[in-house]
Amino acid sequence: MKYQNLYTPYTKKKTMANSNTLSLSTFTIIVLVLQLNFFSSNAEAAGVKGGYWYYDSGLDASAIDSSYFTHLFCAFADLDSNTNKITLPSSTFSTFTQTVQKKNPAVKTLLSIGGGGGPTLASKFSTMAKQNSSRKTFIDSSIQVARANNFHGLDLDWEYPNSNTDKTNLGFLLNEWRAAIKQEARISGKTQLLLSGAVSGSNQISPLQYYPAQAITNNMDWINVMVYDLFIPDGYRNSTQPPAPLYNPTGIFSGSEGINVSWINQLKVPPNKLAIGLPFYGYAWTLVNANVHGLFAGANGAGSIPSGGSTPVYRDIRSFINNGAQTVYNSTYVTNYCYSGTTWVGYDDTQSVSSKVSYAKSIGLIGYFAWQVGGDDNNWTLSKTASSIWGP
Template structure:
């Protein structure tokens, strides 16, 4: 980009005022293709041949590396083998990039201490460079849940707000140096909470300058463990009846207002649902009181094979643009995502010129129906709904 800017300046000096407007007219800017980012969460399982549809992905964020002793370390038994398997997918898709994601909900407890001083940040950053180089990766995804907030019972401090920015700034500077050595690009991305609280505890207008994408986790707005109301956990638009008045669209607008460029925002979607019990049949359970049940987290694959049309009826919220299930006999409500809602979210991403879409996580969609809907939707091909509303 800097070379292009200098070339234009030289051309202006040479031509002066005699150059015609046609000669100096800039070529039309090409809109980058929306990225498709998959979080692959294997735990201790090995990635199997043919498991990942590499051709339909732009980037894989392998989850999770851990943070111990101020350094990034493997999180699970087979991380080295799994990372090698993912990097090998570039033979199928040469443009695929593979990043490691560090932290996550359960492993964000050591971020605050690591980011507290320049010395501690430098120790972490150097360990990241070694980790990325050792595994032949294309960069790092920071999943700190959450700066300045307790998250999963984590230690935090007020200084997290500024230290989060400093960590990203210093990582980006070190990656720039490493790029010259490797002769290839290194990506730095972040997974962010979609709440107003997250924005209040960070400096996103400053922090965004140092990252390639902001992966907006636009889900878990409602969870059975913390919300006594059965509601959409990943609505695209705000339903006026929603007590929280939340949605992916609202979060996108708030991040834009906080200074994050639209093109850097990657809309996150869930490949899983949340389940509430003891929900009354008013409005098929939507926005009604509910309680947690066993197995309240349900992967999309399980929802379609064990719930849908097995006592559970699918309903559609035309305002929020998401489906939900209700079982009147068991009084169970399920909030989830399906191909129709993801087709609409894909259209939203294209229409609003967002950076792309991200999903958590790959294992939730064993048949590939959700990924197909995203892949098709971002290519602007009309999605044909073959099911029933």
């Protein structure tokens, strides 16, 4: 939305009395201040070039090239099920913002809470969200920890709400969290903390019906839609698959289905509240026949590459390719794959990343995010590609 669309200048005749002119000036200043506050709290409208950093990924925070990002998520803080307070797993969290801003002073940081901890972690969130008192403890703790460690925002990674009760309680949590963030900013005089979240990207992963879409729209600056892990060896042992296709002519599960069909058209969350996920890793299958190596080729379950195992990050996949693996880009599904002997790997490379970021721009998404930056190669190839395609 352009600036001039938000404010139509209020003009008066030159013969107006001085007192009225003073009143007009005061009115104009107030309006301008309100506009500045609006744009300050909605700065993410310019775009989100996001990336998660996982503290145990092997990549030091000081090694992140933050110049390719507008937002970095520090993952993961935990939820103490006894106290409902936030705990940090490493002392590196306290210096994360200072560290990544050395290369990019403008980058914003968010403390990500939760992660893929399975049913045990999901149960912690479910229990915390059930009561007003425990929600308040969680919220107050999250704000305190974020401020104490110089983060610009908070990111909820509840994987996953899985009942109507969870849906209702998550809605309460988001309403109360936003209210608390606003109140804290008023009292402290600081800029409001950002509030984002990582959410399921498909019913293939976790039912989207258990997300409170209206509460998300009303209270969150944006959400990171995890449109990856759609087809993996654990569930599709007998044939190779595109792990994170943007399109899928043979089935409903894809990035575009998760974003456009599910989150935008069905759940009615505005495009400018959504960021598309980019996986900086892939999945390996074992081919039945080394000479039959396309998409949906016969497979005998998971495979493994020398460096990276069955779920190699992009850096390890590039090493596999440099050692002789053949590469293919499929524009129909928007996916890359490579193969050598009976080992086959589906992943995202520069072609698929470029197409996904272009897609995000074309439908008005707020941006993109990567899981996770430690998987990129030493030249930051995927991060650089995504940033360049999105533009300034």
